[in-house]
Amino acid sequence: MPKLTIDGREVEVEQGTTLIEAARRLDIHIPHYCYHRGLSIAGNCRMCLVEVEGAPKMMIACHTQAADGMVVHTDNDKCREFRASILEFILVNHPLDCPVCDQAGECKLQDYYMEHGAAGSRLDEDKVKKRAKAKQIGPNIMLDTERCILCSRCVRFTDEITHTHELGITERADHSEITLADGAWLDNRYAGCVVDICPVGALTDRDFRFKCRVWYLTAVDSICTGCGRGCNIAIHVNRDRPHKAGGARVMRYKPRENPEVNQWWMCDEGRYTYKQIDHDRLTEATVEGRTATVEEALDATGAALRKAGDAVGVLVATTATNEELYLARALFAGALGGHAAYLAPPQGEADDLLILADKAPNTRGAQEILGEQAADPVAWVKEKGVKAVVVVGEAELTGLKAEVDHVAVIATHPGKATEQAHVVLPGSVHAEAEGSFTNLAGRVQRIRVAVPPIGGAVETWRLLMELGDRLGHPFDFAFEDDIFAALADQLAPFAGLSHESLGRRGAPLGSGTTQPAEVA
Amino acid sequence: MSAPKLLSANFGSEVSHRLDHYLERGGYDEARRVIAEVEPEQVIDQVKRAKLRGCGGAGFPTGMKWSFIPKGGDKPVYLAVNADEGEPGTFKDKYILTYEPHMLLEGMLICGKAVGCHKAYIYVRGEFDLPIERMEQAVAEAYERGYLGADVMGTGFPFDVVVHRGGGAYICGEETALLESLEGKPGHPRLKPPFPALVGLHGCPTVINNVETLALVPHITRLGADAFLKLGVESQGGTKLYCVSGHVNRPGIFELSPSVTLRALIDDYAGGMRDGAKLKAVIPGGLSAPVLRPDELDTEGSFEGLKQVNSMLGSAGLIVMDESVCMVEAMHTIIQFYAHESCGQCTPCREGTGWMRRIVERILAGHGRAEDTANLDSIARKITGTTICPLGDAAAWPVMGFVEKFRDEFEYFCKNGRSMVSGEKVGA
Ligand SMILES: Cc1cc2nc3c(=O)[nH]c(=O)nc-3n(C[C@H](O)[C@H](O)[C@H](O)COP(=O)(O)O)c2cc1C
Numbered sequence: 001m002p003k004l005t006i007d008g009r010e011v012e013v014e015q016g017t018t019l020i021e022a023a024r025r026l027d028i029h030i031p032h033y034c035y036h037r038g039l040s041i042a043g044n045c046r047m048c049l050v051e052v053e054g055a056p057k058m059m060i061a062c063h064t065q066a067a068d069g070m071v072v073h074t075d076n077d078k079c080r081e082f083r084a085s086i087l088e089f090i091l092v093n094h095p096l097d098c099p100v101c102d103q104a105g106e107c108k109l110q111d112y113y114m115e116h117g118a119a120g121s122r123l124d125e126d127k128v129k130k131r132a133k134a135k136q137i138g139p140n141i142m143l144d145t146e147r148c149i150l151c152s153r154c155v156r157f158t159d160e161i162t163h164t165h166e167l168g169i170t171e172r173a174d175h176s177e178i179t180l181a182d183g184a185w186l187d188n189r190y191a192g193c194v195v196d197i198c199p200v201g202a203l204t205d206r207d208f209r210f211k212c213r214v215w216y217l218t219a220v221d222s223i224c225t226g227c228g229r230g231c232n233i234a235i236h237v238n239r240d241r242p243h244k245a246g247g248a249r250v251m252r253y254k255p256r257e258n259p260e261v262n263q264w265w266m267c268d269e270g271r272y273t274y275k276q277i278d279h280d281r282l283t284e285a286t287v288e289g290r291t292a293t294v295e296e297a298l299d300a301t302g303a304a305l306r307k308a309g310d311a312v313g314v315l316v317a318t319t320a321t322n323e324e325l326y327l328a329r330a331l332f333a334g335a336l337g338g339h340a341a342y343l344a345p346p347q348g349e350a351d352d353l354l355i356l357a358d359k360a361p362n363t364r365g366a367q368e369i370l371g372e373q374a375a376d377p378v379a380w381v382k383e384k385g386v387k388a389v390v391v392v393g394e395a396e397l398t399g400l401k402a403e404v405d406h407v408a409v410i411a412t413h414p415g416k417a418t419e420q421a422h423v424v425l426p427g428s429v430h431a432e433a434e435g436s437f438t439n440l441a442g443r444v445q446r447i448r449v450a451v452p453p454i455g456g457a458v459e460t461w462r463l464l465m466e467l468g469d470r471l472g473h474p475f476d477f478a479f480e481d482d483i484f485a486a487l488a489d490q491l492a493p494f495a496g497l498s499h500e501s502l503g504r505r506g507a508p509l510g511s512g513t514t515q516p517a518e519v520a
Numbered sequence: 521m522s523a524p525k526l527l528s529a530n531f532g533s534e535v536s537h538r539l540d541h542y543l544e545r546g547g548y549d550e551a552r553r554v555i556a557e558v559e560p561e562q563v564i565d566q567v568k569r570a571k572l573r574g575c576g577g578a579g580f581p582t583g584m585k586w587s588f589i590p591k592g593g594d595k596p597v598y599l600a601v602n603a604d605e606g607e608p609g610t611f612k613d614k615y616i617l618t619y620e621p622h623m624l625l626e627g628m629l630i631c632g633k634a635v636g637c638h639k640a641y642i643y644v645r646g647e648f649d650l651p652i653e654r655m656e657q658a659v660a661e662a663y664e665r666g667y668l669g670a671d672v673m674g675t676g677f678p679f680d681v682v683v684h685r686g687g688g689a690y691i692c693g694e695e696t697a698l699l700e701s702l703e704g705k706p707g708h709p710r711l712k713p714p715f716p717a718l719v720g721l722h723g724c725p726t727v728i729n730n731v732e733t734l735a736l737v738p739h740i741t742r743l744g745a746d747a748f749l750k751l752g753v754e755s756q757g758g759t760k761l762y763c764v765s766g767h768v769n770r771p772g773i774f775e776l777s778p779s780v781t782l783r784a785l786i787d788d789y790a791g792g793m794r795d796g797a798k799l800k801a802v803i804p805g806g807l808s809a810p811v812l813r814p815d816e817l818d819t820e821g822s823f824e825g826l827k828q829v830n831s832m833l834g835s836a837g838l839i840v841m842d843e844s845v846c847m848v849e850a851m852h853t854i855i856q857f858y859a860h861e862s863c864g865q866c867t868p869c870r871e872g873t874g875w876m877r878r879i880v881e882r883i884l885a886g887h888g889r890a891e892d893t894a895n896l897d898s899i900a901r902k903i904t905g906t907t908i909c910p911l912g913d914a915a916a917w918p919v920m921g922f923v924e925k926f927r928d929e930f931e932y933f934c935k936n937g938r939s940m941v942s943g944e945k946v947g948a
């Protein structure tokens with residue numbers, strides 16, 4: 001294992017580790033454009049040049065491997081001088097678009113220029129005219145070749161990750177340009193990722209373009225609910241200026257690195273599910289189709305459940321969090337002596353990268369916590385003799401109302417389930433509550449509050465607790481992590497885990513007892 | 521300085537490219553003998569002792585290059601012959617392809633024996649119609665008569681050769697861009713390491729050698745290392761092909777001992793300056809080599825000799841300029857070439873070459889500024905040593921050399937808006 005010195009600090013790394021990665025171990029950030037840990041090494045931007053003592057010239061940190069005894073400088077005068085000249089070269093043909101560029105504020109060219117450039121401009125030659133300024137290259141993607149710094153990340157992504165090869169570089173020298181391959185259209189299922197990895201504003205998302213300046217955004221860790229993979233994401237919310245976006249609070253999802261789950265990527269299908277958070281939401285309670293307060297609705301359902309005695313049941317969709325599932329189980333199957341089952345998750349297509357056929361985020365959690373699936377809800381209530389039922393989440397339900405005395409639905413969007421309901425309670429989506437999901441591979445991962453429940457909606461876990469109160473079984477959980485603690489206490493696979501120990505990257509079921517929980 | 525003409529004796533011949541003619545001259549005897557009788561290590565050792573230096577530009581010791589090929593690995597070893605000959609001022613390899621294609625093939629066979637290679641590609645510059653035709657004909661003849669194929673000359677040694685017409689870009693002459701191009705990809709130089717000797721064509725160990733380098737190999741085994749070395753200088757064995765172009769009386773190709781001085785090359789072999797004009801500058805080793813002034817020409821025309829004057833022998837293409845040449849204009853020609861030929865991968869080369877070209881164009885148009893000369897020099901310096909392949913350096917060195925040695929001409933043009941030599945501006 002080579003031991004080397006970087007900026008005066010020693011570090012030991014595995015054979016084959018590059019200098020940029022060795023520096024990362026020491027929390028030393030070496031500026032770079034073309035390097036991306038999820039892609040092959042291109043070494044073309046030359047931004048990461050560092051000084052290696054004894055080497056005849058500057059070395060690129062993204063490709064040079066650590067060797068025993070190496071002495072590396074990443075931020076001395078020489079490095080800063082080289083970095084400034086690389087930036088100057090990049091700017092030779094870069095347009096002064098920042099005021100109208102979506103990337104402004106999250107642009108590596110802006111960032112590094114402020115930090116390392118700032119040379120007096122002598123770049124007054126005419127710029128090379130490129131062909132494509134703001135050209136649509138796929139259903140969701142715009143390309144501006146004038147802004148492109150030719151780092152080839154997008155090309156490598158389509159070559160190495162999706163193997164779809166839509167992008168390439170044509171021409172030579174300073175006429176080089178990113179283009180679509182003949183007849184290609186950037187419509188692969190992960191195309192949005194090229195926007196994430198483009199270090200400048202050359203590739204932008206048509207959905208996000210001009211919607212919001214990035215400095216108004218707050219990023220909150222979460223999990224995509226599009227399928228059972230549970231890709232780690234950041235929810236970008238525009239907390240302060242929803243009036244600028246027609247009331248929309250959530251502006252976009254961005255994938256968040258998790259080597260165990262999604263690496264750096266996410267699929268487009270999942271990426272654009274953020275729209276559901278602010279769209280067509282249930283914002284008020286109804287009783288028998290009439291608007292009611294949440295209190296009135298809870299009272300009505302509480303009364304109906306009490307009347308049914310132990311002939312009560314709960315059907316939970318696999319969109320519910322582990323915490324919600326636990327409360328449903330504890331109340332209905334536990335305290336009330338009734339029944340609890342989960343609804344079949346919707347199915348769709350799978351692929352060999354991330355997308356799974358199970359289109360719900362917490363099917364595994366439901367399996368672990370409720371065990372039983374109600375494949376046919378009507379048959380289930382008949383079989384169990386259930387007279388009053390609470391449905392948590394959306395479901396393709398028909399004919400349920402006719403079989404029981406009372407159907408209450410805690411839901412976020414109008415649909416088949418709410419049509420069946422005597423009582424509708426407006427609950428929370430994943431972006432509106434703390435909690436956790438267990439992905440199909442059995443990894444328990446946290447979701448965080450990005451925005452408060454919309455309108456008159458209430459966190460679903462609170463609604464379940466309120467029902468408990470009304471049925472004489474109050475829970476004494478103050479926060480969602482208390483619920484998780486109770487869950488971990490009672491269900492062996494969750495034992496030893498806690499919201500805190502799940503950290504930013506989650507932990508596998510069972511890991512709480514076998515090994516120290518991973519901390520991100 | 522009379523040297524035997526190992527390579528060039530038959531340049532211009534109507535028949536030397538035919539197999540029979542080559543056989544009459546003892547052709548393929550060396551390949552047969554080496555393949556049948558000599559151990560690979562002995563061949564490599566002989567080439568090392570002969571101090572054969574690569575003629576593609578870098579002058580890398582050939583024997584050492586061959587010794588980097590791993591022995592007894594499970595992957596096939598390839599030989600890629602660099603016949604791209606794109607360096608301006610260089611026109612030697614096409615003569616070998618045209619007039620001595622079998623000599624090249626024989627050298628390749630010996631190399632194959634030395635490194636355990638059974639498959640070779642000859643990457644020929646796309647525009648070389650006749651050389652390609654001759655090379656293809658030679659390969660076909662050699663196959664037909666058993667000098668190539670599954671059982672070379674009954675020795676049991678298999679050796680296949682494919683002639684590949686290049687894509688036409690200068691950068692494809694850079695050895696790793698050449699490999700990319702051979703693999704059907706755009707000619708973009710690769711990051712090194714790994715070096716081609718370990719990871720080359722299709723991920724297999726690969727030797728890349730210039731045409732002239734390989735054509736000299738049969739002469740080494742025939743003459744022996746010592747005799748071959750004696751033809752050259754201490755640091756470099758054998759003869760060398762020099763290409764002389766520009767304002768001389770007899771431009772052409774000369775096979776000489778590398779002990780020859782550049783001055784002798786110009787005066788004695790190339791017939792001196794045309795029309796009695798006065799010599800102004802010489803680019804000694806293909807376009808990339810830093811320019812020399814008349815007082816720097818008494819240096820030996822070897823790789824080491826040119827290093828002494830901070831230039832390089834490169835591909836041994838001498839471009840001779842007389843006093844009618846405006847150095848600003850000459851530099852425009854040079855930088856235009858590189859700005860056009862940069863593959864566009866690395867930031868400094870891609871952006872810097874075009875930037876310098878635009879500055880020089882502005883100067884030529886009469887809009888030069890006081891700071892332009894210094895800026896050209898500093899831009900060039902910022903390119904050197906920062907790029908994936910040596911093209912960045914190759915573009916920067918001539919600019920630095922021109923500005924250093926003819927600074928007054930640049931400053932004059934910037935200040936007065938016209939050439940110090942012609943008195944006129946040049947661009948629009
Ligand atoms: C931009 C560039 C262009 C080159 N063009 C050629 C060429 O046309 N022919 C050639 O033999 N070598 C060329 N080279 C040198 C090759 O990279 C390589 O060093 C050479 O083929 C090795 O052969 P040798 O060891 O026999 O010289 C070029 C190098 C660079 C950087």
Ligand code: SF4
Pocket residue numbers: 147148149150151152153154155178197198199200202203
């Ligand atoms: S479009 Fe973006 S990711 Fe693609 S090469 Fe250009 S700068 Fe890099």
Ligand code: SF4
Pocket residue numbers: 691708709861862863864865866867869870907908909910911912913
């Ligand atoms: S130095 Fe120039 S030619 Fe060589 S790889 Fe970089 S951009 Fe391409």
Ligand code: FES
Pocket residue numbers: 031032033034035042043044045046047048049060061062063
């Ligand atoms: S990050 Fe190393 S060369 Fe681009």
